[in-house]
Amino acid sequence: MSKNIPIFHDFEFMNPRKFDLSPINGPFYKTKVKDVLSPHRHDFYEIFWILEGTGTVHIDFKEYTLQSQMLCFISPGQVHGWSFTREDQPLRGYLLKFNNELLTEYGLSFNASDEGYTASLQPIYHINNEQKEFFNGIFELLYRECRIALPRGDEAVRSYLRLLSIEIYRIQNQMEMTHQEERTFQLTQAFLNLVEDHYKERLNIDNYAQMLFVTPNHLIQTIKGALGKTAGEIIRNRRILEGKRLLRFSTLSVEDIATLIGFVDPSYFSRAFKQHTGLSPTRYRILH
Incomplete structure (x- = not known):
């Protein structure tokens, strides 16, 4: 002093x-x-x-x-x-x-x-x-x-x-x-906006946390507390939603859709899709 x-x-x-x-x-x-x-x-x-x-x-x-x-x-x-x-x-x-x-x-x-x-x-x-x-x-x-x-x-x-x-x-x-509620809302909204922009890319939680300037654990805990789902579930659900849209409104193959929405392995996309919807991608396309 x-x-x-x-x-x-x-x-x-x-x-x-x-x-x-x-x-x-x-x-x-x-x-x-x-x-x-x-x-x-x-x-x-x-x-x-x-x-x-x-x-x-x-x-x-x-x-x-x-x-x-x-x-x-x-x-x-x-x-x-x-x-x-x-x-x-x-x-x-x-x-x-x-x-x-x-x-x-x-x-x-x-x-x-x-x-x-x-x-x-x-x-x-x-x-x-x-x-x-x-x-x-x-x-x-x-x-x-x-x-x-x-x-x-x-x-x-x-x-x-x-x-x-x-x-x-x-x-x-x-x-x-x-302030904590405000910070939680702001971080959650920023994460959702990033997911909307990047869900087709092969990004993991660490990548999203880095873009948001927070630690992966903080991001996971914040999203879980705010939305009741993990950050990984949010990303996966957004990919599945896009998969549903493409299966219904496009003629792309299941393999092409899987690649387009960020799944490295088409078989993994099929398993994730069936776990989420109860139907395989092919069956979902037939019924819808």
Whole structure:
């Protein structure tokens, strides 16, 4: 990390519970202590719960547009800065700060691990209306604990942070499931398109996987999960379908049809065709 990027240590301004939550009403970055617009980093976590407003946050060389109902999560060590234009609306919401020491004391984690209550963090989370009510409630409760020394406060903070980590984990898990479904659909569609273009060629699964830039095992598992059939079955079924068409609507010999649709051995085509249809190619032609 470049020495030119400052590290800000804000915990001397926090309460003894090693966390701080403050409301955001307007330009939170206007401070005499430091310049938070320029690239910098912290040794603690920051979670911005943005209810209203717009702007841009730069995190590890990527830009993210801020908008209402959004969580912005900045982990320790991430280089980040902010930019706002005259057209941007003032931000309103909450800023939560806490460090690893607090998480260790409470037995919590916001880093990727195998723990049950762990969030695999992304910088930005878009929040729907149902989730908005949850985050409003949690941040308001944490703000109360920050302002007032109530009985069993540490226990309350621990519970609220645990609920926060669980909810972020759920959102991230749903995002990963959605992205996985999208990737599965895209790969399946791309495979089917390739089969349509190349089924007459003598290509195997490795050839298709190479064209799709995935491993053969990944392709096989994806197609099996999406279509309930193996990739090999998809290719073979497409060849058999073309064989049916040619047997019915052409005068080509069985041997020529087998060669045309990618079977090296006509006898293998005949066996595969009979296994698929229950009829030999010759019998199928007679009956259809």
